[in-house]
Amino acid sequence: MDVSTDLVSHHHAGHHPHQHDSGHDHHELGWWRKYVFSTDHKVIGIQYLITGLIFLLLGFTLMMLMRWQLAFPGRSLPLIGNLLERAVGPGAMPDGRMTPDFYNSLGAMHGTIMIFLGIVPVAFAAFGNFVVPLQIGAPDMTFPKINMASYWAFFVGGIVMLVSFFVPGGAAKGGWTSYTPLSVITDKGGIHHWFFNGQTLWLVGFILLITSSLLGAVNFITTIIQLRAKGLTWMRLPFFVWAQLVTAFLLLLAFPPLEAAIVMQLMDRIGATSFFMPTGLVVNGAAVAISGGGSPILWQHLFWFLGHPEVYVLILPGMGIVAEIIANNTRKPLWGYKSLVFAALVLGFLSFIVWAHHMWLTGMGSVVSAFFQTTTLIISIPSVIILSAFFISLWGGSIRFNTPMLFATAFLPMFGIGGLTGIPLSFNSADLYLHDTYYVIAHFHYIVAPGTIFALFAGIYYWFPKATGRRMNEFWGKVHFWPSLICMNVIFLPMFLQGMLSMHRRWYDGGQGWNIANEKVWGLSGFQWNVPISAAAWVMGLAQIPFIINFFWSIKRGEKVNDNPWQATTLEWAAPSPPPHGNFAVTPVAHRGPYEYSLPGRERDFTMQNEPIRDSDREAYAAAAAAHH
Amino acid sequence: MNETQQPTATEVIADGHVKAGHAQEEPMHDDHSHVAAHVNKYLMVGGLLLLFTGLTVFLSYVDFGTHKMNMAVGMVVATIKAGLVAMIFMHLNAERQLIYRILVFTVFFVLALFFLTYLHWYDPISR
Amino acid sequence: MDIPYTTTARPDTGLWNAKIGIWLFLASEVMLFGGLFSAYVFLRLDALPGYWPHGLLNVPVGTMNTAILIGSSVTVVLAWAALKMRQFNRYKIYMGITILCGIIFLAVKLAYEWPDKFQHFGAYIRQDRLEKYEEYLGNHHMLERGLEPRVEITGHLHNHDALHDPNIHEYEVQLDQVNAAPTDPASDRPHFWPLPKSQKIAVIEKADVEHAEMFVPKHNTFFATYFTITGLHGLHVLGGVIVFTYFWLPIGANLYKRNPEHLANRVEVAGLFWHFVDLVWIFVFPLFYLL
Known part of the structure; x- marks a missing residue:
């Protein structure tokens, strides 16, 4: 965590007012308490960011390995193959060739790591921790110690997940959904330890991650309710704060049923119970010695009860980040702030009653199916409202295309593609064909990869000056952006084709041995399309190098900037950069809404939330209200 | 209240x-x-x-x-x-009002959760 | 740096931080136990006729434990009230009783109820061999009465090795009353007081058995849910006892001298958690012991 130390210890000489009570305990803390076991929301946010980014890179690396096997099945992986064999033990990559088991491990862990150790920690915990208290003008989170516990629970959970790669038998292989009964009977017997095996560690790691999310969610909600600055009423909150609030509620209420399910699966694995094990289960020709009487469908219900709200956990913080950046760089108020807020609330609410659309193939009855198809279609309405509001916000703005804005603008069509391609999947009849094909992969990756992850990059470029007092390099930012955007589309667009050929997402040989994958579409067979996809994935890996270098280089050597380099309006820019322990020199008071850009009668084109109302403002409000009617 | x-x-x-x-x-x-x-x-x-x-x-x-x-x-x-x-x-x-609001949401979602058992009972295929 | 509203209420919400925090936490707990209870309903609705057992748990002991937990809920709210009235000695007494109740509850569970189940044996008879064991099952009688069939023979396993030794081909079971006199109308329904085991011994061939096991979690889905839910509930009781003990010992109670209201708030928050644990038990008790 060396980086985080620099990020926050960097002091501006003139910016450290000690007359505030933020001073005293600040100086007594030793290095460990200040940077490692810190209770300061900014340090914790940065810890989350760095750890989460490392996990994102790791999860991406797993996928780059899988892409080799998909493009060139059975061929030995040059250079890295032998190294990997030494790292994760024999049996994973004999002679550099990937075994099916190792391939399955990579697939399961790619999903798990990307979602639960990468995106959620960065989108929710890192940005939420760093930005939310600053945006609401609070000195810290309401429960700083719980905040620290949340990070460390996450950290240990991540370590447990990583350790599972190195235990005999390797990491979990049941997919990120861990469907039963497969995930109960896997990783057992033979070389597998009864406890230190991939799937059991996956479950244990998950309990820790859920604990972390739970502690974080309680803290976020309480903070947003209790510590808003004076005058910062609900309808003056930046949209980012709203997005984080809804996300926190989703984590708070959707995760516990999965925790219950995970405890039950642990019982099934360790205690040989039959929560998810049906009567008369036969494996490899032999009846399994269990009581039976359980239901695999029960696992699916409980899993997707979390799983669907989780989708909005992934996307809402991204939307929040994009909203801030769009308003800032179009230099005009966000269009339809109220609709955005209510759309986010409705989205959160509805996300709890659509989960069974992940389970069409379980063969549900027509009434149940009709119910979930209806709710699924309804939930697309708030998403469309949010996306439309962002697009309309661009209209007529004098847009500044800096790096954060490039990523934020790219988010819009990418999320749009991801969202719209989901509509066919919401229909039972279409989904029966497309289920578990590459079409589904392309659909949700468009939402989380060029969608959420682009939003995360945008956020990192945007708030970097607040954390360090320096700006990331613009040129290298653009070198990062353009190849990433192109590669993302080269990777995921052809997957729609593959999916429509009915290529299954879990094929170990990339489809080579399947007739349907050898049909030609646009010049290449479904199987051959794997080669450009894989190549694009590896190029995208290279395209992240400028970002990594830019990130670390800019901490020390980036262009020094003032406290509000983007001329933004929200309260975090009223704090010094980097903000000291306790954040604000003078506790801020909010006098206006979050996005008062280009307010008539003002000499500057942005008016910060803590600037008092003047007569010219009242005239401007009156004129705007009159124009409305 | x-x-x-x-x-x-x-x-x-x-x-x-x-x-x-x-x-x-x-x-x-x-x-x-x-x-x-x-x-x-x-x-x-x-x-x-x-x-x-x-x-x-x-x-x-x-x-x-x-x-x-x-x-x-x-x-x-x-x-x-x-x-x-x-x-x-x-x-x-x-x-306080606020606590009720939190609980109303929770009650709604816990009902949604129990709804799944209803679905299971209702659904002739998995019965 | 001080976080605002740790002991005083924020004017517009009327609440201090921890009060909101604990209610949010309890909301998530509702969802956690909601998940477990929905699994209970799911599995119970799914169980084939006769496969969801009745009357296997000790009702008098369960009733007593319920009363103990309710009593502790009363004393913890009295402890809080005593702090509000600044009667520290009373607080110590009430809190002491609460902690004691929590410990007794756990002790009864871990030292008596659970081990007692582990000593009990049951064998599910294969559907096509039920007739062979009619004298222990009494299914003709059950059918006449319009009751669910019996598919399991329970009691004390005399040859314990039979569970693991493949060379032993039958179980010798000292029968429970219900299997000893299956057609006795008194066996139609569970009893409040557990009946002593009969002297009758039945020999059950392993070949006729679908699944046989002591009353451990893997015995059937009933015991799986029972042990999981009561185990998780027990962990909550343990957590509550630890927190209360901290507030009761001088290290926590010293807070009273510095800021009595702060201690009262903490006890209130911990108390809310304790009441919730009680509330969960209020549903566990009838669902597992009685119905």
């Missing part, structure tokens, strides 16, 4: 809006008698809960015709008990 009581705390927000808050249960020493008055109530509710426990046990051995009926009766008594604990011991009979 003690809505009728006078707001004892008033927050004046910068641009002139006046927002009324409630602070009637502020932890002040003058509410000692207020708390003392509750002690008997707590004891009484404790007694009631014990009584209902006995009742649940007794009713479970009474034949209501079908087992489903026994289930229903048992759950009704349990819900009454749970309601007493929540209302009196957990002070939900006089809590």
Whole structure:
């Protein structure tokens, strides 16, 4: 965590007012308490960011390995193959060739790591921790110690997940959904330890991650309710704060049923119970010695009860980040702030009653199916409202295309593609064909990869000056952006084709041995399309190098900037950069809404939330209200 | 909610809006008698809960015709008990608006969760 | 740096931080136990006729434990009231009783109820061999009465090795009353007081058995849910006892001298958690012991 130390210890000489009570305990803390076991929301946010980014890179690396096997099945992986064999033990990559088991491990862990150790920690915990208290003008989170516990629970959970790669038998292989009964009977017997095996560690790691999310969610909600600055009423909150609030509620209420399910699966694995094990289960020709009487469908219900709200956990913080950046760089108020807020609330609410659309193939009855198809279609309405509001916000703005804005603008069509391609999947009849094909992969990756992850990059470029007092390099930012955007589309667009050929997402040989994958579409067979996809994935890996270098280089050597380099309006820019322990020199008071850009009668084109109302403002409000009617 | 009581705390927000808050249960020493008055109530509710426990046990051995009926009766008594604990011991009979809002959401989502068991029962294929 | 509203209420919400925090936490707990209870309903609705057992748990002991937990809920709210009235000695007494109740509850569970189940044996008879064991199952009688069939023979396992030794081909079971006299109308329904085991011994051939096991979690889905839910509930009780003990010992109680209201708030928050644990038990008790 060396980086985080620099990020926050960097002091501006003139910016450290000690007359505030933020001073005293600040100086007594030793290095460990200040940077490692810190209770300061900014340090914790940065810890989350760095750890989460490392996990994102790791999860991406797993996928780059899988892409080799998909493009060139059975061929030995040059250079890295032998190294990997030494790292994760024999049996994973004999002679550099990937075994099916190792391939399955990579697939399961790619999903798990990307979602639960990468995106959620960065989108929710890192940005939420760093930005939310600053945006609401609070000195810290309401429960700083719980905040620290949340990070460390996450950290240990991540370590447990990583350790599972190195235990005999390797990491979990049941997919990120861990469907039963497969995930109960896997990783057992033979070389597998009864406890230190991939799937059991996956479950244990998950309990820790859920604990972390739970502690974080309680803290976020309480903070947003209790510590808003004076005058910062609900309808003056930046949209980012709203997005984080809804996300926190989703984590708070959707995760516990999965925790219950995970405890039950642990019982099934360790205690040989039959929560998810049906009567008369036969494996490899032999009846399994269990009581039976359980239901695999029960696992699916409980899993997707979390799983669907989780989708909005992934996307809402991204939307929040994009909203801030769009308003800032179009230099005009966000269009339809109220609709955005209510759309986010409705989205959160509805996300709890659509989960069974992940389970069409379980063969549900027509009434149940009709119910979930209806709710699924309804939930697309708030998403469309949010996306439309962002697009309309661009209209007529004098847009500044800096790096954060490039990523934020790219988010819009990418999320749009991801969202719209989901509509066919919401229909039972279409989904029966497309289920578990590459079409589904392309659909949700468009939402989380060029969608959420682009939003995360945008956020990192945007708030970097607040954390360090320096700006990331613009040129290298653009070198990062353009190849990433192109590669993302080269990777995921052809997957729609593959999916429509009915290529299954879990094929170990990339489809080579399947007739349907050898049909030609646009010049290449479904199987051959794997080669450009894989190549694009590896190029995208290279395209992240400028970002990594830019990130670390800019901490020390980036262009020094003032406290509000983007001329933004929200309260975090009223704090010094980097903000000291306790954040604000003078506790801020909010006098206006979050996005008062280009307010008539003002000499500057942005008016910060803590600037008092003047007569010219009242005239401007009156004129705007009159124009409305 | 003690809505009728006078707001004892008033927050004046910068641009002139006046927002009324409630602070009637502020932890002040003058509410000692207020708390003392509750002690008997707590004891009484404790007694009631014990009584209902006995009742649940007794009713479970009474034949209501079908087992489903026994289930229903048992759950009704349990819900009454749970309601007493929540209302009196957990002070939900006089809590802030905000807590109710959080709980309303939770109740909705927990109902959604139980809805899945209904689905399972309803769905002829997995039955 | 001080976080605002740790002991005083924020004017517009009327609440201090921890009060909101604990209610949010309890909301998530509702969802956690909601998940477990929905699994209970799911599995119970799914169980084939006769496969969801009745009357296998000790009702008097369960009733007593319920009463203990309710009693502790009363004392914890009295402890809080005593703090509000600044009667520290009373607080110590009430809190002491609460902690004691929690410990007794756990002790009864871990030292008596659970081990007692582990000593009990049951064998599910294969559907096509039920007739062979009619004298222990009494299914003709059950059918006449319009009751669910019996598919399991329970009691004390005399040859314990039979569970693991493949060379032993039958179980010798000292029968429970219900299997000893299956057609006795008194066996139609569970009893409040557990009946002593009969002297009758039945020999059950392993070949006729679908699944046989002591009453451990893997015995059937009933015991799986029972042990999981009561185990998780027990962990909550343990957590509550630890927190209360901290507030009761001088290290926590010293807070009273510095800021009595703060201690009262903490006890209130911990108490809310304790009441919730009680509330969960209020549903566990009838669902597993009685119905």
